[in-house]
Amino acid sequence: MGVSPSSKEGITSKYLLEAVTVTKMAKGESSMTNVISFEDRIAGLRSGYFPPSYTPCIGDISVERARLVTEAYKANDGLPIEIKRAKGLEATLNNISIYISDNDLIVGNVVSRPRSVEVFPDIACDWIIEEIDTLSTREADKWEISDADKGELLEICKWWQGKTMEDRVRFLVGEEEFGLLNKVVFQSTTGQSTGHNMIIPDYASFFKKGFNGIIADVEEKLKECDPTDGNNLDKITFYKAVLIVAKAAIQYGHRYAELAREKAKNETNAWRKAELLQIAETCDHIPGNPVRNFRDALQMVTFVHTVQCLDSAALANGIGKFDSYMYSYYKKDIENGTLTKAEAQELLECFLLHFNDSKLFWPALCALYSAALYGTHVLTLGGVNEQGLDASNELSFLVLDCYKHLKMAQPELTVHMHKDTPDEFLKSVCELLRMGTGHPKIGMVETLEKMKASEPQPFTPVDLRNLAWVGCGENCVPGKDRGGPDWTWSTGGCIALEMALNNGVNRTYGEKWGVETGDASKFNSFEEVMDAWEKQTASMLRHVVIWRSATLRAHQQLLPAPYRSIFVYDCIGRGKDILSGGALYKGQSGATIGTTTTADALAGIKKVVFDDKKCTMKELLDALATNWEGKEALRQLFVNAPKFGNDDDYVDLIARRVSSFQDNTLRSFTNEFSGVFRNTYVHPTSGIPVGRMVGATPDGRFAGEPLNEGGISPHQGRDVKGPTAVIKSVSKIDWTTNAGGILNMKFSPSAVAGEEGLQGLMTLLKAYNRLGGYHVQFNVINLETLMDARKHPEKYQNLIVRVGSYCSYFTHLSEVMQDNIIERTQHELVL
């Protein structure tokens, strides 16, 4: 099924053939020359990303980065924070262990050894100290750590105690608020264990400069700064920090060049020796200098992205509109005969594999929210060009072929679809979709543009067309958006509803988190319920804003980002850090959880209590208080009330009302840069842990059961009218008031088999586009496969499923989450 070029075609590189001959002649000997075939190379590299045999652990902890940064902080204690950050990154790039995998053509790794993960105690360290003994036994994302490393890491963390970004947030909001935040803004710990992320560098511009170009620009800027003006002193500090990291990045490239030459010396296969020398040549040039060709461009993106990940523990980062900015280099090389299509595919696959290095080391609770989320790196294809015309090209198809062949989880692939996306391209996309690798997700250009245009910031039409995917469900303008250090998952509508029904008290904790909205047993109409829900929601979202503001401030104070400022306009021009006003666009986003479950629950009250009058509010509240104990018949009335996802206005319009209220409440706040607070419906698996905090709800759900997964997807198993109904329900959400949301749909392969199945998928996507949908992704998997994978994980190491909004390996998921995936509605055909 995979699409790979014939190996014959792969050996036409004139450069390599010449190089091999030269090497042989220089040595005056007939050293062996084994051509490395495309299939062998990729299969070998690919297998390196999986543990050798099945183990419950993803990999092991590396202390290198934590050690190097800590030492740099200690050595530069008296210097400004910007310089300390820069020195920390410099120390990392100069000293972290590097390696080149056998037969790899692209180099640069975000880890110091395969299948490991680096630690960022500078962001938060209390959780590491608390959880260090349970890392290999926790529910999701298990890690190994050697005893020696454990001891060192504990020492490092103890040094950081009181100095981290999390400690600063705690100080800024005060102890009482901090305690509440960790419940109401449920995953505040995520924001406190991952750093600034969700940016996309402007690769097109950077390719023309390289870091030397940046250094020249900055040195020019420094000359302009008159130090008699006190305001300029901050700029000068910022510029100095940028110079440190830009030079360190160039040096990092040279280290790989040196390593490649070293390896070449000992290489007996003349063919590989020539490849290694070519890598060395590339890495002496890149990332310091402008990109010359396709290979340089791939190496440049790898270095820039790798350093970005070493600098900040990133939940998600974008690679941008890849086929658009890469195409000219590809075309030029193909036209002048220095590159064949097959060589391009081989290089591309080596390049793409590198993104599977990246893992995220975070608290057990966060792992449960987004298990096996290894840091999302998102590559965007298709969409429109700056003139608004279709942007797909030959390279777009080639990248799809790579994905069909590689079947790896990263980088996440997003295809931007618009009303004029050519059928031929859409068909290739759907062929990849139904292979069941989870790639790609589909974003709708028109809705994206409308969404951004509704923000108060002045996005230019060209910027809107340049939008690319940056996270699970978010998008941004490459090189212009400031990204998000202050991402949140707030517990959302169901928690608010519970408080609306309990006068502000959370039932599970028995604590008052909300405001007093009165005795719900006396509510006489559905509107009174909605009114109470809105008040509780507004009170909760205020805490979200408090958290986001404090987190942004803590980042500005403790984790400034000179490296990332290089790639986002107009930090260099303004002499300001990306986090402190350097970037052009400065909105903030975060997600609310369980929105469709909330809509189902509200619809249950409306239908059973107020429309059908089958029970009173009092009876309902009593049943909820006892978790439906002895009230099964009553519960069934709520189970069978209208549910979101079935194209039923009764509940779909409640969902719209719920989402719009959440969106608009957040939008009523602006941040210090006049950017709005945006809501999203992007929460991969967070419905599980938040569900544990919520008592029984009037949709028939028992206490502790998961809320809906995947953002705006129907609650698992409740969408019974098929995929067209789901698409129509989700299209009723107002996508202009928020910053996006994810819809997850699952199909068994039989449902999308054959030409009919392919056309069916294409029709669903086209209709979703026309209806103004935002995002959709498909799981094409059969139930038997999943059940078997639960029983025999060893047989299914490579089984990729969509977990909410990202791809991961089924066997890496906790049992609860595996069940959750299995439970989701199978869109079987009627027989």
Next chain:
Amino acid sequence: MMGAMERHVQGLVFNIQRFCIHDGPGVRTTVYIKGCSLRCNWCSNPESWNTFPEIMPFDKKCIKCGACIQVCPNNAISWVNGARTIKWEECNQCLRCSEVCPAKAIEQIGFNISPHELLQEIEKDRIFYDLSEGGVTFSGGEPLVQWEFVLNALKLCKQHGIHTALDTTGNIRPDIFVQVLEFVDLMLYDVKHLNPQLHIERTGVDNQLILENLNNVKKVNPHTKLWIRVPVIPGFNDSPEYAIDLVNLAANTDADKISLMPYHSLGDHKFERLGRTYPLKGIPALQKVDVEEQQKILVNAGLSVSIGS
């Protein structure tokens, strides 16, 4: 005047299935009409047979609340070994049990709907039809058992520019068939067997009307597409020789396509839930490969053939 229309305006439908991609071209909504004049013993929709609403229990959903037992006027439901059990010979399909069941563990099969209400349901997926050249398919049961309702619904769909398909056994008076034909863009015409005796044995009816109507499709309405659908049943019509009969049939009727529908046993559990016995118990489902020889013969004769759709 109104009275006469009103009498026929309601139809009895037992399912409206959206996103059907194997019941004609494009994305379609399939409307399942209740009632059938045939009793094919491989039937996969036995709940469609009767022209009245009836109950179909779903034991897994039962919460054992006993509401059905209390409400049954005929004492047809009782506890047997802790499970709610229906004595079918006592049941007169009054439907009260399904009305009171809070868990929907006794489903009511068949609900009344007017052509206009039905059109509203069909219109819900209009955008999907438009983008895929799909439409509506009337199936059953035998939709023409309620031919007045179906005729009204077909007319309405045509008026609203929706492509119509009719999945029929063709076992209906020819004058009625011709009336309906005018509003059908695509006939999905089920042919079980050409031998009258075998046809009676396995479906309970003679095939004379069926073949007569089939012959009329293209003669009366040349613009109607005709797809002959053959449920391929083991030991009944799965021989290569029968495929040759089909070649002739397709030629004589000017059919546009032959669809081979390999037998599957999904009707089995439905028979059980309805308190009936499945006649083909134990006969394994046919695989795609089992109909490949027939397919080859049909293809070699220059016919357009599909399997399972």
